[in-house]
Amino acid sequence: SQKIEQNSEALNIQEGKTATLTCNYTNYSPAYLQWYRQDPGRGPVFLLLIRENEKEKRKERLKVTFDTTLKQSLFHITASQPADSATYLCALDTGRRALTFGSGTRLQVQP
Amino acid sequence: SAVISQKPSRDICQRGTSLTIQCQVDSQVTMMFWYRQQPGQSLTLIATANQGSEATYESGFVIDKFPISRPNLTFSTLTVSNMSPEDSSIYLCSVEGADTQYFGPGTRLTVL
Numbered sequence A: 001s002q003k004i005e006q007n008s009e010a011l012n013i014q015e016g017k018t019a020t021l022t023c024n025y026t027n028y029s030p031a032y033l034q035w036y037r038q039d040p041g042r043g044p045v046f047l048l049l050i051r052e053n054e055k056e057k058r059k060e061r062l063k064v065t066f067d068t069t070l071k072q073s074l075f076h077i078t079a080s081q082p083a084d085s086a087t088y089l090c091a092l093d094t095g096r097r098a099l100t101f102g103s104g105t106r107l108q109v110q111p
Numbered sequence B: 001s002a003v004i005s006q007k008p009s010r011d012i013c014q015r016g017t018s019l020t021i022q023c024q025v026d027s028q029v030t031m032m033f034w035y036r037q038q039p040g041q042s043l044t045l046i047a048t049a050n051q052g053s054e055a056t057y058e059s060g061f062v063i064d065k066f067p068i069s070r071p072n073l074t075f076s077t078l079t080v081s082n083m084s085p086e087d088s089s090i091y092l093c094s095v096e097g098a099d100t101q102y103f104g105p106g107t108r109l110t111v112l
Helices: none
Strands: A003-006 A010-014 A019-026 A032-038 A045-051 A056-059 A062-067 A072-077 A086-093 A099-101 A105-110 B004-007 B010-013 B019-025 B031-037 B043-050 B068-072 B075-080 B089-097 B100-103 B107-111
Touching: A003 A086, A010 A019, A019 A086, A019 A105, A032 A062, A032 A072, A045 A056, A045 A062, A045 B100, A072 A086, A099 B043, B004 B089, B019 B031, B019 B089, B019 B107, B031 B075, B043 B068, B043 B075, B075 B089
Parallel strands: A010 A105, B010 B107
Antiparallel strands: A003 A019, A019 A072, A032 A045, A032 A086, A056 A062, A062 A072, A086 A099, A086 A105, B004 B019, B019 B075, B031 B043, B031 B089, B068 B075, B089 B100, B089 B107
């Protein structure tokens, strides 16, 4: 069956450290993968997209990698801040234009 | 970018009643999507709504329970019918952008 899994329910790190979130998928061959941020009581907000032929993409303090052999994406936030505390969702294109979302990882950055 | 508004933002409803959620977009879009987010869970696609045609429902969701209207290119409604406590969720609409999707703020539904 098709599955998208994100690491652990919650990730707690100290301010200034790098947060690394994982997204693993099985039985998909996505043309691209996206990462979203969701704050409590709000809809998801798009952060980054990485295509199947891209290994890495950066945007300010964010970095995403995409390994189609391992079927894994890593999402890094460098120099993390308490304001980065949120739930982060990975989402795959599954050829239907709508997205299929992972379970999400809740990140808590401690000051 | 697209700005999406939803009404109501939240509601508390009695078992057996129905609620219609409205989604308004500030630009014309071909496809609109309705998602459900149950407490502590991720988003699950309910259906895709194209203007001028019947909505396409995902496995586990049926038109009788979640009828959708799409009268024009900027507006859609989702009705949650004959509600039960299991329908308590956040309901979100979204639209496609360039390599992204834009989401509304969601409607938080509690069914007693």
